Amino acid sequence: MPEQLWFTKILNGMFAVPVTMLLRLLHIEPKYPAASISNSFSMEVLVFCFLLVLFLIVRSRLSVDRPGALQHMFEGVEGFIHGQSEEIIGHHSEGYTAFLAALCFFILLCNLIGVIPGFESPTAVPIVPLGCALCAFVYYQIQGFKHAGIGYLKHFAGPMPALAPLMIPIELISHLARVLSLTIRLFANMFAGDMVTLVFFSLVPIGVPIVFLGLHIGVSLLQTYIFVLLTTVYLQGAVSEEH
Amino acid sequence: MNKLSKLFMILSVFSFAVPAFAQGGAESGVNWVAIAAGFSMAFASGICALAQGKATASAAESLARNPAARPGIQLALILGLALIESLALYTLVIIFAKVK
Numbered sequence: 001m002p003e004q005l006w007f008t009k010i011l012n013g014m015f016a017v018p019v020t021m022l023l024r025l026l027h028i029e030p031k032y033p034a035a036s037i038s039n040s041f042s043m044e045v046l047v048f049c050f051l052l053v054l055f056l057i058v059r060s061r062l063s064v065d066r067p068g069a070l071q072h073m074f075e076g077v078e079g080f081i082h083g084q085s086e087e088i089i090g091h092h093s094e095g096y097t098a099f100l101a102a103l104c105f106f107i108l109l110c111n112l113i114g115v116i117p118g119f120e121s122p123t124a125v126p127i128v129p130l131g132c133a134l135c136a137f138v139y140y141q142i143q144g145f146k147h148a149g150i151g152y153l154k155h156f157a158g159p160m161p162a163l164a165p166l167m168i169p170i171e172l173i174s175h176l177a178r179v180l181s182l183t184i185r186l187f188a189n190m191f192a193g194d195m196v197t198l199v200f201f202s203l204v205p206i207g208v209p210i211v212f213l214g215l216h217i218g219v220s221l222l223q224t225y226i227f228v229l230l231t232t233v234y235l236q237g238a239v240s241e242e243h
Numbered sequence: 244m245n246k247l248s249k250l251f252m253i254l255s256v257f258s259f260a261v262p263a264f265a266q267g268g269a270e271s272g273v274n275w276v277a278i279a280a281g282f283s284m285a286f287a288s289g290i291c292a293l294a295q296g297k298a299t300a301s302a303a304e305s306l307a308r309n310p311a312a313r314p315g316i317q318l319a320l321i322l323g324l325a326l327i328e329s330l331a332l333y334t335l336v337i338i339f340a341k342v343k
Contacts, residue, residue: 087314181329188332191339226325229318 002032006118008042040122047109047122077101081228088229089236096235099139104228107132111190111220115213124190126183133182136231137175144238155238178234182227189223280338291331298323 004012012035020036023029030036058070067075081100085093110128114121122128144152156175158167193216201209302320306313 087318184333184336185325185329188329188336192332192335222321222325226322229322233322 002035002038004035005039005042005120007046008035008037008039011037011042011045038125039120040125040128043113043120043122044110044128046119047106047113051105051109077104084229085232085235088232089239096143096232100228100231103132103136103231104224107186107227108221108224111224112217114190114194115217121190121194123186124194126187129183129186129190130179132186132227133179136182136227136234137179140231140234140238143235147239148241152238178230182230186223186227189219193219276342280342284334284338287331287334291327294327295324298327 016034016036020030020033023036058074061068062071078097078101081104082094082097085096085100089096107123110123111121113119114124123132144155148154156168156171157164158171193212197209197212197216200212298320302316302323306316309316
């Protein structure tokens with residue numbers, strides 16, 4: 001049996017059997033059929049449910065005349081992300097704020113939940129940042145096709161039509177490398193933060209790990225911002241029009 | 244001290260590696276993977292630090308010249324630092340993936 005967090009134990013007690021049946025339908029044999037929900041997945045589910053409840057609460061309390069504290073905070077976040085995407089993408093960037101803000105909240109909460117004892121960061125396993133990066137990749141490709149139709153494929157051909165046979169493989173590889181770099185950047189930062197705190201905890205159990213936990217919190221915030229910023233930059237590359 | 248004697252002094256450090264040739268294979272051997280991992284991580288971090296220092300220095304100087312352009316300079320600085328940092332972290336990921 002793998003080592004499970006308390007929340008994972010609760011989820012496995014309730015849902016392990018249906019999840020194992022679902023996985024076997026997809027021809028995947030789980031390593032521990034009695035505990036087929038992994039720690040990272042249960043933490044993701046927890047973050048998702050928490051954010052869902054939070055968004056529903058804020059939505060029900062929206063008011064023009066008397067905004068509460070939560071509404072102020074969400075307006076601040078929306079203003080920040082909208083301002084940044086306006087600066088980078090330019091005109092008509094309101095439609096992208098919803099996805100970018102949801103991505104920001106999810107990654108931020110996933111990063112920070114590892115600091116609380118009894119929970120672990122889902123972003124410290126490689127598969128979760130891969131999921132976020134694939135979501136961002138699919139999103140900006142879809143926005144590119146929506147904006148320019150089939151003419152979006154001209155972006156891959158480079159500046160001159162004569163260079164197209166050279167540019168297309170290079171552009172394809174560089175787009176796939178974006179997914180890889182987003183994934184590894186987020187995963188390595190979170191994983192390294194955990195490792196460094198553990199190493200210093202094993203050396204000096206009192207006082208010193210707090211400094212590294214503080215650094216880890218700072219890095220969590222910065223990496224969330226960088227992920228959202230890079231997604232905005234890729235969006236700009238996909239929907240920009242040459243004047 | 245002229246350049247040649249300095250060079251010989253530095254090269255003489257390699258004599259510390261001589262015990263590696265001592266025994267054929269009677270013991271379990273030196274853990275070359277761990278040594279290579281340590282060296283490669285040190286290289287990656289050192290060169291990353293140099294690059295980030297250059298980026299920060301030029302950002303600070305341009306901010307001093309033109310404080311009104313702060314948002315743009317801050318954006319470029321943070322983006323640049325994070326991208327350079329991620330290159331050093333790729334080395335760490337390879338180490339964790341390959342070193343048992």
